[in-house]
Amino acid sequence: MRLLPALLLLPTLLCAQEWFHTGQRADRMLSGRGFNDAGGALLFHHPSGLASDGSRLLLCDRFNNRILVWNAAPSRWDAQPDLVLGQGTFLSNNPGTGKDGLNWPGNASLSQNGVLAVADTENDRILLWTRPLAENAQAADIAISLPAISPPQRRYAWPWGVWTDGRRLAAVATQGSALLFWNTLPLRDDQPPDYTITLPEFGTPRNISSDGTTYFFVGDHNAKVARGVPSTFFWNDWPARQDQPFDFSLPGWMKGTVLPNGVCVAAGMFTVSVWNAIPRDSTAQPSFVLANPFYSNGDGPDVVMADGRMYVCNYNGNNVQVYNTVPASNRDPDFVLGSPAIDHNTLADLHYIQNPVVASDGRVLLASSDFDRTVWIWKTADPTMGQAADVRISLQGRDIFPWDNALHGGRLVLAGKNRVAVWDALPLNGEAPSYTISNHLGSFEFRELKGVALDSMYFYLADADGRIGMWHGLPRSADAEPFLVFRAPASPLNHLHSDGTWLCAAAHTGATAVYVHRVADLEAQRTTPYKTITRTAQLPLNLASGAITFGGSLAVANTSGNAVYLWKNIDDVPDPSRAVVLGQSSVSETKPGIGDNRLFMPASLCMLGNDLWVGELKFSSRILRFRSGITGVRDTDADAATGLRFKTVAPNPARDLLTARISHDGHGSVDVSLVDALGRVVDRVVLPSGVSDPFIRFAVRHLPAGVYHLQAFSASSRAVSAVVIGGR
Secondary structure (H helix, E strand, C coil): EEEEECCCCCCEEEEEEEEECCCCCCCCCCCCCCCCCCCCCCCCCCCCEEEECCCCCCEEEEEHHHEEECCCCCCCCCCCCCECCCCCCCCCCCCCCCCCCCCCCEEECCCCCCCCEEEEHHHHHHEECCCCCCCCCCCCEEECCCCHCCCCCCCCCCCEEEEEECCCEEECEHHHHHEEEECCCCCCCCCCCCCCCCCCCCCCCCEEEECCCCCCEECCCCCCCCEEEEEEECCCCCCCCCCCCCCEEEECCCCEEEECCCCCCEEECCCEEEECCCCCCCEEEEEEEEEHHHCCCCCCCCEEEEECCCEEECCCCEEEEECCCCCCCCCCCCEEECEECCCCCCCHCCCCCCCEEEECCCCCCEECCCCEEEEEECCCCCCCCCCCEEEECCCCCCCCCCCCEEEEEEEEEEEEEEEEEEEECCCCCCCCCCCEECEEEECEEEEEEEEEECCCCCEEEEEECEEEEEEEECCCCCCCCCCCEEEEECCCCEEEEECCCCEEEEEECCCEEEEEEEHHHHHHHCCCCCCCEEECCCCCCEEEEEEEEEEEEEEEEEEECCEEEEEEEEEHHHCCHCCCCECCCCCCCCCCCCCCCCCCEEEEEECCCCCCEEEEEECCCCCEEECCCEEEEECCCCCHHCCCCEEEEECCCCEEEEEEEEEECCCEEEEEEECCCCCCCCEEEEECCCCCCEEEEEEEECCCCEEEEEEEEECEEEEEEEEEECCC
């Protein structure tokens, strides 16, 4: 920071922009093949459910928004499916809302008489096919909207599990924590259930397993039996009355089946359990477990039998593990459907990144992942559709779990859990970190690091417990004391971002919010946010993961609202009527989708020139680019009505030195920043109180050519202008 007299550049040229617009389509995608491109019939993307009538096999290919149908149980890894539901061909994967479309289908059930039930999760409905399956994209015969059948006191949505024997129907409403039962197969759309079960032990019930008579069990990802431990609830017969209690529970989220010989097989998140008989109480231990190193299930446990073979869903492995006979002890599968080798995850061929956090310094694009514990670097700021990263750095074995990253001045910082990793130069050849810091920085203890930011003057860390620490420059040893530690109004915190003028922090859960601080205020130990964004009836903020500022604008990743909110002028925040919305058609829409004009849990943001890169979390994990275009530059007085304005600028474009004259009333200080196209402050001046009509200069010969912005702030006014720098 500099006080007058000082060097400063800035003109009164203001860029006329075709800025972002609501509902805009993304024009590029990484971490996948491309838009509406499944890549083929056997390129699965997180398969989450299986169904069989004993001979046919159906697979819910979740992220591809489709269900694949084999009319005969596949006996080879490359056996092609005969039909696809939800899509017209095996190549497309756009979501759909009609009865012939699907949006993130989670599970299916196929009865002996040919009735098919599907949990169409993100469309919040159950679909029923009562006619024989005969063609691609065949429309369902009946659709039951869970919100439409919700009682007044409870909202049903997000079905994961479904079961039918062709005469009855049962389904799970994960939102609403309910099991829904129809005593007869529904004959019309939105037919309400005959009874429901909601119990205090339910958290987020997922899948249903049953034969309709002798057993019924439901896996629950967030059951309230043991804190933090998924559970499966068992009924020893068909639950036939309202709110019938379960008989017992077992740890783990499971879905399975009982074979004709009485053996019970249940797939879980990490292993497959095999009992010689159906468990009847909480003491029942499996006879053995299948735990091969290639089983990477997570959120899609399922197992079915078809034509004597056992098919096990492998959600994060992106295949189906197949045993030609029911195993009698732990062993590897005989083959995997969808891949020629049992140890090969085909999504690696698509350069897929789970939970990417994106960053750029204007020369490269970078992504880090806590799930994959990896850093990827593209040696260009403009990668092509689906392009593989040029550099891949594994963090396995280094005790680094990068939840957030910061890239500035050629230095890279990763932060997560109790560790910070620093590269003094970009690791373009896969170099190891220059150094790491664990457990604390001075008196700032690392409990669960969630946010990190770096600008030309300061380093910042956010802990999940709500603390934000601020250091002068990037610390090099664990004894560096922060000069400021403060608590955000709400917690837990998530990603941080600083462009040198603004620091953005997000409170992810609970009282979700985004806080925007002026860095100059934090320098002066003033920690009250300049702007606060919270959830309102008009602005459905839900689990906001982060926010960034750039050129006087603000973008917010509304993660569970499945949208990015943008305000061109930070002073308009949080007015929903002034917000541009990406990923939805309006600010009130929140339904996710894997399409070029839809978003699914956006979590990280990076502004690169005119390009906004968005990294999605968990249930999609694409990296999308939305482009705004600068169409020209025109002379203007910037914002004369605000009390601040730039009066004269010369020369423009500038190559060596550019002088600007700023006009203000002389009451109070004025913070003036020069910001590059990435929204980063490259130089800064503070005009003290009592100085009016000053001349300010910036030396610019060292700066890359392009359009830069000048931002001037006083206690009550703001002005923004732009300048063209010619470069060398």
